Amino acid sequence: MIRRVAVGLDGSPASLAAADWGAREARRRELPLRLVHVWDWQPYTHLPLVGVDAPRLWSERVPREAAAELRSRYPGLEITADHLTGPPPEVLCDVAGESEMLAVGSTALGRVAGFFVGSVAMPTVARTERPVVLVRARTTAADEHMHATGSRPLSAMPYRPVVLGLDLSRPCGDVIRFAFETAALRAAPLRVVHGWNPPAFFAYGVGVDPNLQADLAAQQSDALRTALRPWQEKYPGIDVIEQAVIGQPAHHLVDAGADAGLVVLGRHTSRSWAGTTRIGHIAHAVLHHCSAPVAVVPHD
Known part of the structure; x- marks a missing residue:
């Protein structure tokens, strides 16, 4: 097994927050980062395009564009971007099994309702044999x-x-x-x-x-x-x-x-x-x- 931190992307703000969290964790652990988007021929809430080929083209862009953004944000971090096909929970379990850990996103529902852990994240957490980290949108x-004080930089x-x-x-x-x-x-x-x-x-x-x-x-x-x-x-x-x-x-x-x-x-x-x-x-x-x-x- 190649030791690395993996992130499951679906194009949502929560998954992009998970990708950023995964990049920071990979850098701390001195491991490469693997971004994975799973294409399962289902309609996407965050789909920005129209046309017959738009869903597939958008799906291919998701990990590629996220990787480009993270490379500019975390220079020197080794990042790979994969576009895979199959049922997302099953594919992500396989990805997690080849990784140190897997990060995925979850969506806030409000102060009372809490967070939505959906049909992909929950079965992935329940089935994989590796640690899975759920990251909230806007994390x-x-x-x-701790809260910054004065002019001290975040890293300090x-x-x-x-x-x-x-x-x-x-x-x-x-x-x-x-x-x-x-x-x-x-x-x-x-x-x-x-x-x-x-x-x-x-x-x-x-x-x-x-x-x-x-x-x-x-x-x-x-x-x-x-x-x-x-x-x-x-x-x-x-x-x-x-x-x-x-x-x-x-x-x-x-x-x-x-x-x-x-x-x-x-x-x-x-x-x-x-x-x-x-x-x-x-x-x-x-x-x-x-x-x-x-x-x-x-x-x-």
């Missing part, structure tokens, strides 16, 4: 950094934190490694969020030791610290912020994502009884409502 390089501003959603019932090394590596590449702090809930009988408040919840909270914090200790020893330069919090993990991750440069989640790769794949309810909620780019990392 820019400035969104990765610190990166926003990387947020890792960690399930202590199955703390997968691939997911944790991805988060630590990403934080290390940015010299960014890593905020690890573990959501948990006390036993159901706490809701009734009958015969419950008032100190029990504090003891349970301390146990969760200790377990989180223990799970992260070997990774902190491997990446000693990263400032790690540990949060074991009560409540639905998705809610805490969406809140943390408001100030994050990237949110990292795991996806268990086991198949359902019908042979289909799922991303899990936590990842599903975060993908639709988190304002930051979200990386979904598959694991066994």
Whole structure:
């Protein structure tokens, strides 16, 4: 496998934001960038041309023009542009399998409705065995950094934190490694969020030791610290912020994502009884409502 960052393009503003995000990530990782547009003979919302051959000609132009724009913006970055044919989710899964990661775009629906993760992005996230990053429309390089102050250039501003959603019932090394590596590449702090809930009988408040919840909270914090200790020893330069919090993990991750440069989640790769794949309810909620780019990392 040639190590590279891949981006799926469909000509939409969200996919162009994903291409720019992918270019920055490829430059940080010192990897080439591959832009891919998949032609499946379907009508396109963003199609600017008319005529019998217009859709095909436009489809061929999408990756070529995006590559030209990115080459001028990021000189020295190795960029290839491919025009492929087939069902987009299947083709993008193949592209992801040949890459370090795949970035795709998602579209904002509004403050209440969240984001639309469509018929291409969602099955790609659910099926691929490589990390997939969903990037929102209008995401820019400035969104990765703390707010600039005075005359300091963007490159001198610190990166926003990387947020890792960690399930202590199955703390997968691939997911944790991805988060630590990403934080290390940015010299960014890593905020690890573990959501948990006390036993159901706490809701009734009958015969419950008032100190029990504090003891349970301390146990969760200790377990989180223990799970992260070997990774902190491997990446000693990263400032790690540990949060074991009560409540639905998705809610805490969406809140943390408001100030994050990237949110990292795991996806268990086991198949359902019908042979289909799922991303899990936590990842599903975060993908639709988190304002930051979200990386979904598959694991066994």
